Amino acid sequence: MFEANLAPITPIQEAPRAPGKTAQAFKVACSNCNLRELCMPVGLSAQDLQRIDELVGSRRRILRGENLYRNGSVFENLYAIRTGFFKTSVSTEDGRDQVTGFQMAGEILGLDGIVNDRHSCDAIALEDAEVCLLPYADIELLSREVSALQHHVHKILSREIVRDQGVMLLLGSMRAEERLAAFLLNLAQRLAARGFSQSELVLRMTREEIGSYLGLTLETVSRTFGKFVADGIVEVKQRHVRILQTDELKRMVTASRKG
Amino acid sequence: MFEANLAPITPIQEAPRAPGKTAQAFKVACSNCNLRELCMPVGLSAQDLQRIDELVGSRRRILRGENLYRNGSVFENLYAIRTGFFKTSVSTEDGRDQVTGFQMAGEILGLDGIVNDRHSCDAIALEDAEVCLLPYADIELLSREVSALQHHVHKILSREIVRDQGVMLLLGSMRAEERLAAFLLNLAQRLAARGFSQSELVLRMTREEIGSYLGLTLETVSRTFGKFVADGIVEVKQRHVRILQTDELKRMVTASRKG
DNA sequence: CGGGACGTTGACGGTCGTCAAAATTAGTGG
DNA sequence: CCACTAATTTTGACGACCGTCAACGTCCCG
Numbered sequence: 381m382f383e384a385n386l387a388p389i390t391p392i393q394e395a396p397r398a399p400g401k402t403a404q405a406f407k408v409a410c411s412n413c414n415l416r417e418l419c420m421p422v423g424l425s426a427q428d429l430q431r432i433d434e435l436v437g438s439r440r441r442i443l444r445g446e447n448l449y450r451n452g453s454v455f456e457n458l459y460a461i462r463t464g465f466f467k468t469s470v471s472t473e474d475g476r477d478q479v480t481g482f483q484m485a486g487e488i489l490g491l492d493g494i495v496n497d498r499h500s501c502d503a504i505a506l507e508d509a510e511v512c513l514l515p516y517a518d519i520e521l522l523s524r525e526v527s528a529l530q531h532h533v534h535k536i537l538s539r540e541i542v543r544d545q546g547v548m549l550l551l552g553s554m555r556a557e558e559r560l561a562a563f564l565l566n567l568a569q570r571l572a573a574r575g576f577s578q579s580e581l582v583l584r585m586t587r588e589e590i591g592s593y594l595g596l597t598l599e600t601v602s603r604t605f606g607k608f609v610a611d612g613i614v615e616v617k618q619r620h621v622r623i624l625q626t627d628e629l630k631r632m633v634t635a636s637r638k639g
Numbered sequence: 640m641f642e643a644n645l646a647p648i649t650p651i652q653e654a655p656r657a658p659g660k661t662a663q664a665f666k667v668a669c670s671n672c673n674l675r676e677l678c679m680p681v682g683l684s685a686q687d688l689q690r691i692d693e694l695v696g697s698r699r700r701i702l703r704g705e706n707l708y709r710n711g712s713v714f715e716n717l718y719a720i721r722t723g724f725f726k727t728s729v730s731t732e733d734g735r736d737q738v739t740g741f742q743m744a745g746e747i748l749g750l751d752g753i754v755n756d757r758h759s760c761d762a763i764a765l766e767d768a769e770v771c772l773l774p775y776a777d778i779e780l781l782s783r784e785v786s787a788l789q790h791h792v793h794k795i796l797s798r799e800i801v802r803d804q805g806v807m808l809l810l811g812s813m814r815a816e817e818r819l820a821a822f823l824l825n826l827a828q829r830l831a832a833r834g835f836s837q838s839e840l841v842l843r844m845t846r847e848e849i850g851s852y853l854g855l856t857l858e859t860v861s862r863t864f865g866k867f868v869a870d871g872i873v874e875v876k877q878r879h880v881r882i883l884q885t886d887e888l889k890r891m892v893t894a895s896r897k898g
Numbered sequence: 899c900g901g902g903a904c905g906t907t908g909a910c911g912g913t914c915g916t917c918a919a920a921a922t923t924a925g926t927g928g
Numbered sequence: 929c930c931a932c933t934a935a936t937t938t939t940g941a942c943g944a945c946c947g948t949c950a951a952c953g954t955c956c957c958g
Contacts, residue, residue, distance in 0.1 A: 470804045474893055478808040494797035524783045537796035538753035544803035545729045549737040551810035552854035595811035597947055602906055634733055856915055
């Protein structure tokens with residue numbers, strides 16, 4: 381509903397790594413990346429692909445709870461998520477804050493920074509993560525020469541705008557049950573597009589973060605989960621959710637309030 | 640709060656026109672347009688400016704109530720508003736709908752269409768309007784050569800994303816009074832940036848459209864206006880609004896719910 | 899094992915949605 | 929220019945939904 385449909389790709393495989401050993405500084409290569417179909421334009425020539433390989437500067441690891449960037453910090457890069465899970469949130473001086481999205485592998489972070497050369501929200505890792513740095517100046521340079529990249533950048537920006545419209549629809553016109561149903565369906569769909577189960581998912585965020593995203597309190601989120609369980613629509617064990625009746629969730633989102 | 644601050648420019652002057660006479664097909668010239676500072680990159684060379692002049696195809700008049708484009712229609716152009724006032728709204732099959740924004744002179748419409756080659760919302764004129772057509776294919780072509788244009792397009796897209804974040808904050812965490820206060824301040828600020836009065840404004844939209852935008856019912860909007868009037872914060876005569884205490888409106892938006 | 903973060907559940911009340919009716923304005927055609 | 933109808937706005941009464949506050953339970957990690 382909020383994201384464009386993505387063709388399923390092979391599940392993400394993390395290279396096994398000896399415990400305690402620091403991550404090797406792999407040379408980044410989009411051409412080999414199994415997230416390529418999510419991040420990159422399709423139908424590139426081998427030559428263009430290589431130039432984009434060179435564009436991607438390096439990777440950065442972010443630990444759970446750390447900021448990838450902060451509201452007000454200088455904007456220099458876009459970030460492609462390789463592994464891990466993020467939230468973005470905006471806040472006001474007086475402490476009100478609002479989660480504006482949850483981002484997973486293959487999605488792009490940092491688009492908010494372009495307009496003012498500074499970021500306008502916080503991006504925080506909800507689990508240990510790794511991102512590819514995409515220096516914005518290089519993107520502009522290269523997309524002047526590779527029109528497929530140019531168009532792809534425009535699409536990524538436009539997709540975010542369309543996603544935001546969906547969130548506004550949710551926040552402006554849905555009730556608690558509809559919001560949570562839409563949230564679960566959206567997560568499940570995006571995970572499925574990455575090769576994960578369509579019906580089984582692990583929430584990476586707290587009830588409070590879900591509530592902030594959906595414009596609800598954590599108590600309402602908890603109670604609504606409870607109602608779904610009582611109705612046999614989902615099973616919930618802490619952050620593990622199994623969707624039993626996808627169609628019922630869809631019906632809730634689609635059903636008009638007045639009908 | 641939602642839009643970047645814009646330097647005030649001279650008020651918009653419509654060329655006087657004999658009644659009943661159809662609008663002349665003016666040759667568009669951005670270089671002479673008094674909205675230039677809103678639409679266009681700054682610091683262009685005369686040569687680049689001329690090339691952008693040529694990019695702008697033609698103008699189109701939209702009558703009040705007509706669609707500039709519809710959800711699902713093919714995306715071909717961006718639109719720069721020359722005169723008039725628009726709303727954009729998304730809707731679901733079941734009839735739920737949500738106003739996602741109100742747009743005025745100097746602002747750009749159509750960004751949602753880039754990602755899927757089709758528009759994902761409706762854009763409807765709230766008063767008779769005139770827009771400049773910006774063929775998207777030409778924008779891509781030219782912005783490969785004029786880097787200032789390229790960057791400007793990115794900024795416009797990014798600005799919309801930041802604006803949307805602000806709307807999410809509003810819808811997700813503010814109460815009725817705070818929402819309406821933020822709405823009025825935002826309108827007043829944007830009008831002031833166009834050379835209009837900061838304190839006196841004419842609403843181009845119904846209470847229902849305001850409500851849809853703010854995630855409220857039209858009754859709540861009406862009642863909240865009534866409360867503002869009773870408190871001496873604004874004067875309201877139908878769609879004419881005079882802001883008497885800007886600082887009080889600001890206080891309402893800034894004040895934490897919990898404080 | 900203990901402390902803290904997180905989640906659940908209950909009671910209560912406020913905000914705002916719903917329904918209804920009246921008032922005011924805008925729009926249309928004679 | 930006026931009458932008539934539709935659209936918009938206002939106002940009231942009522943109650944549902946969900947926020948608030950509080951207490952308790954559970955999980956995780958050092």
